[in-house]
Amino acid sequence: MNGVRFNHLLGLEGMSREAITEILDSAEAFLEVLERPIPKVPSLRGVTIANLFFEPSTRTRISFELAEKRLSADVTNFSSSNSSLVKGETMLDTARNIEAMKVDVVVIRHFAQGAPHFLADRISASIINAGDGAHEHPTQALLDMLTLKHQIGALDGLKVLILGDIAHSRVARSNIWGLRTLGASVKVCGPLALMPREVEEMGVEITHDLNEALAWCDVVNVLRLQLERQQEGLIPSLRDYQRSFGLTRKRLEMAGGDKVIMHPGPMNRGVEIDSDVADGSGSVILRQVTYGVAVRMAVLYLISGGERIIE
Numbered sequence: 001m002n003g004v005r006f007n008h009l010l011g012l013e014g015m016s017r018e019a020i021t022e023i024l025d026s027a028e029a030f031l032e033v034l035e036r037p038i039p040k041v042p043s044l045r046g047v048t049i050a051n052l053f054f055e056p057s058t059r060t061r062i063s064f065e066l067a068e069k070r071l072s073a074d075v076t077n078f079s080s081s082n083s084s085l086v087k088g089e090t091m092l093d094t095a096r097n098i099e100a101m102k103v104d105v106v107v108i109r110h111f112a113q114g115a116p117h118f119l120a121d122r123i124s125a126s127i128i129n130a131g132d133g134a135h136e137h138p139t140q141a142l143l144d145m146l147t148l149k150h151q152i153g154a155l156d157g158l159k160v161l162i163l164g165d166i167a168h169s170r171v172a173r174s175n176i177w178g179l180r181t182l183g184a185s186v187k188v189c190g191p192l193a194l195m196p197r198e199v200e201e202m203g204v205e206i207t208h209d210l211n212e213a214l215a216w217c218d219v220v221n222v223l224r225l226q227l228e229r230q231q232e233g234l235i236p237s238l239r240d241y242q243r244s245f246g247l248t249r250k251r252l253e254m255a256g257g258d259k260v261i262m263h264p265g266p267m268n269r270g271v272e273i274d275s276d277v278a279d280g281s282g283s284v285i286l287r288q289v290t291y292g293v294a295v296r297m298a299v300l301y302l303i304s305g306g307e308r309i310i311e
Ligand code: CP
Pocket: 056, 057, 058, 059, 060, 061, 131, 140, 264, 265, 266
């Protein structure tokens, strides 16, 4: 099962098709485990995992913790607000202390781009990036790809639209790297002020015309509008954003054809996506969350060596 060896999962940039496929294939086996009456296997018995969250999270934090417990790992959780960081301890000292307690795997979410890479260079534990600044969120993109595999089949030739605040989105970056590696076509759509120049160099097309983009795509992955961007003056108003880039039932009907609707969460209903779209028949938003546990089980399993069988 484990043809590819992983020491860390820092991002999908540069990850091979073979490695991504191995994670997705392993996640299929764990989806089956999650359907059992007792959804638990002994694969990571004796492995100690620390979840370090320096930024708020609902889905990723709970999903990793569930995945670890379903694999029978020993788990400890750390959040910056109730730690010695508030007394001035550095992140590196925090990590070294965690390592001194013989932790094998560190799952880290941090507001600073590159924080997981910083740790990977300095401590011996395996590091999994659970989201670093606007850089990457690899397990989110992997669960998005697993959802699409189940919903549609092969990703080769699939047309995926990523809609919204591309500039500040780690979800967009990881999805672009992963989807392009698996052969999908990716287009991004959003306001000029929220569109990074370098995105074209990642092999995607940019548009600011949502109706044209919707007519083109099979899948729409809607990104959260980070509301603080309004205070920065990057968008004129939420109303204006909703009018130009909000995903509504009317726009989808105008585009014609069935589209798969995705959102990484948390959603601003009535801003980037209307409730009748988020909760409508094309939506796979909650299925993404379900698949997230299996994907994280697969990543943890492969990073920990993967030689222990799934019984
Ligand atoms: N998708 C995602 O990363 O959600 P959380 O911020 O709740 O973890």
